[in-house]
Amino acid sequence: MTEPPQTVEPTAPEPEATAPVPDGGAPQTPAAVRRRALLAGTAVSALLILAIVFGSRLLRDFDSALLPYAVATVFLAFGVAHRYTVWVSAPGARRLFRQGWRSFFSAANFRKAPTALPKMIATYLGFQKFLGARSHARWAAHQLLFWGCVLAALITFPLTWGWFTFTSGTGDGPGYEMRIWGFKVLGFDSLNILGWLMFHGLDIAAVLVIAGASFFLWRRMKDRGAVTGQRFAYDLIPLIALVVISVTGLLLTFSSIFLHGGGYEFLAILHMVSVVFTLIYIPFGKFFHIVQRPAAVGMQLFKYTSRRKDGAAEELQACRRCHEPIDTPAYVDNLRGTMRDLKLDFDEWAEYCPRCKRVLRGNAYLTHVKKGFR
Amino acid sequence: MMGRTIFIDPGRCIGCQACVSACRECDSHRGKSMIHLDYPDEGHSVASLPTVCMHCEDPVAPCAEVCPADAILVTADGVVQQADTTRCIGCANCVNACPFGVPKIDLQAKLQMKCNLCYDRTAYGLAPMCATVCPTGALFYGTLDELRAERPGVQVADSFTFGTSTVTTGVAMVVPADKVQWPVPGGLPVVQINGKDVR
Numbered sequence: 001m002t003e004p005p006q007t008v009e010p011t012a013p014e015p016e017a018t019a020p021v022p023d024g025g026a027p028q029t030p031a032a033v034r035r036r037a038l039l040a041g042t043a044v045s046a047l048l049i050l051a052i053v054f055g056s057r058l059l060r061d062f063d064s065a066l067l068p069y070a071v072a073t074v075f076l077a078f079g080v081a082h083r084y085t086v087w088v089s090a091p092g093a094r095r096l097f098r099q100g101w102r103s104f105f106s107a108a109n110f111r112k113a114p115t116a117l118p119k120m121i122a123t124y125l126g127f128q129k130f131l132g133a134r135s136h137a138r139w140a141a142h143q144l145l146f147w148g149c150v151l152a153a154l155i156t157f158p159l160t161w162g163w164f165t166f167t168s169g170t171g172d173g174p175g176y177e178m179r180i181w182g183f184k185v186l187g188f189d190s191l192n193i194l195g196w197l198m199f200h201g202l203d204i205a206a207v208l209v210i211a212g213a214s215f216f217l218w219r220r221m222k223d224r225g226a227v228t229g230q231r232f233a234y235d236l237i238p239l240i241a242l243v244v245i246s247v248t249g250l251l252l253t254f255s256s257i258f259l260h261g262g263g264y265e266f267l268a269i270l271h272m273v274s275v276v277f278t279l280i281y282i283p284f285g286k287f288f289h290i291v292q293r294p295a296a297v298g299m300q301l302f303k304y305t306s307r308r309k310d311g312a313a314e315e316l317q318a319c320r321r322c323h324e325p326i327d328t329p330a331y332v333d334n335l336r337g338t339m340r341d342l343k344l345d346f347d348e349w350a351e352y353c354p355r356c357k358r359v360l361r362g363n364a365y366l367t368h369v370k371k372g373f374r
Numbered sequence: 375m376m377g378r379t380i381f382i383d384p385g386r387c388i389g390c391q392a393c394v395s396a397c398r399e400c401d402s403h404r405g406k407s408m409i410h411l412d413y414p415d416e417g418h419s420v421a422s423l424p425t426v427c428m429h430c431e432d433p434v435a436p437c438a439e440v441c442p443a444d445a446i447l448v449t450a451d452g453v454v455q456q457a458d459t460t461r462c463i464g465c466a467n468c469v470n471a472c473p474f475g476v477p478k479i480d481l482q483a484k485l486q487m488k489c490n491l492c493y494d495r496t497a498y499g500l501a502p503m504c505a506t507v508c509p510t511g512a513l514f515y516g517t518l519d520e521l522r523a524e525r526p527g528v529q530v531a532d533s534f535t536f537g538t539s540t541v542t543t544g545v546a547m548v549v550p551a552d553k554v555q556w557p558v559p560g561g562l563p564v565v566q567i568n569g570k571d572v573r
């Protein structure tokens with residue numbers, strides 16, 4: 001015996017829709033978000049100050065000539081922590097942030113796929129494979145820019161914080177010792193290849209950055225796709241800033257080698273000003289993508305682990321009309337929760353594929369709006 | 375509804391795909407077509423429906439609202455731009471939240487792409503590629519007054535219902551005069567039998 005057809009009006013609220021939204025966290029008022037962001041910014045910058053003080057052995061190793069850089073990093077820490085907190089408080093980011101960290105801390109996930117996370121970090125954050133799918137040239141240029149910036153950051157941040165020191169027992173070399181937090185990690189001769197690399201690391205970084213940034217500047221002037229909607233402050237200033245930092249940095253080396261230090265003090269101030277402004281600008285503009293990009297790994301890890309539930313590959317959620325796969329059920333639930341958080345009350349629609357949404361709208365137009373359309 | 379916008383009249387669409395080809399020539403996504411041309415009742419009817427981004431105004435851009443990376447910018451003129459390439463993480467939230475089924479995603483490139491009203495052209499007063507080449511006027515670009523100068527008495531609607539929600543858009547659709555009072559049904563099935571959509 002078959003059941004009689006039952007007709008339901010979906011305009012009535014679904015039990016699912018009125019249920020408490022799981023994983024969304026408590027609703028947050030803008031004032032509460034601002035307070036939390038202020039607190040996070042203050043806490044992170046205070047921690048950095050403490051790390052500078054203790055890392056430089058109570059300022060014994062702190063180079064006072066680098067004070068403006070160190071102060072700029074404290075502002076940078078405040079700005080990044082503040083904006084990050086505001087960013088992850090928005091419904092879409094908050095839900096993926098939680099799911100990403102939940103997947104990250106899951107021991108079961110780790111046991112099932114221990115290599116998944118390192119692989120994702122290497123492909124998304126290190127080698128940025130996705131950029132290669134956009135354009136090989138952009139990938140190459142971005143790799144130059146990325147590794148140049150990473151190298152420069154690894155050298156300069158600990159230096160300005162007084163965490164690294166290079167000292168010579170004989171006063172002016174050539175034997176040098178590199179110490180981290182006061183502990184000797186490396187002894188080297190400044191005249192051999194290792195010594196040259198150690199003392200010219202920033203020059204190498206500058207060359208990489210100039211090559212990468214120049215390509216992107218050229219592209220921003222020539223590529224009509226990139227030019228569309230481009231904004232000077234958002235798209236061009238960061239590239240110009242990187243070039244200015246790199247060129248003024250290289251000029252310092254040029255001055256010391258070829259000009260016997262001529263103009264060094266002026267160049268040092270120019271370099272410092274460009275670096276300080278760029279550091280302070282990081283939380284506000286395009287550079288913030290450096291902080292945001294790891295979210296791609298969190299999102300991917302969430303999708304990956306939700307697909308591998310119970311060991312076997314879980315079936316993807318199928319479109320309710322055409323049964324084509326949409327995404328993992330956990331992802332669709334997460335999106336529906338986000339939509340409900342945002343009072344987008346058509347979250348049920350997320351269970352249809354984009355094509356079916358269009359076709360159903362076309363059908364509705366045919367049936368209810370303009371019958372002559374047939 | 376924006377001042378100068380696209381007006382879609384599915385009744386005029388002959389499914390020639392000229393808009394699909396022209397869209398591919400748009401400088402902001404050269405080589406990739408962002409317009410969708412669907413045949414709602416394929417096999418029974420020649421009816422076709424072109425879909426461009428509707429540039430939702432209220433709620434403003436659901437795609438941008440659900441984006442976890444703040445990648446979708448809505449410019450001051452109401453145009454919902456395609457994802458910022460530096461920010462987009464390719465999560466597909468926008469693809470699945472859009473009530474009109476507009477955004478596309480390249481999972482390899484981790485990048486969403488969508489109709490941006492040919493911003494490289496419309497920002498300079500030119501018509502979008504699709505409306506420029508449409509031979510029947512199913513896609514018209516201009517103001518409502520300009521549309522009415524060509525088609526006297528034409529009525530348009532810029533609100534769509536999805537279940538209990540209404541979405542007001544920047545792009546409008548041509549509707550018969552007696553239908554202008556009501557939002558256009560967005561297609562979210564309103565009748566189910568034994569849990570199955572029967573529309």
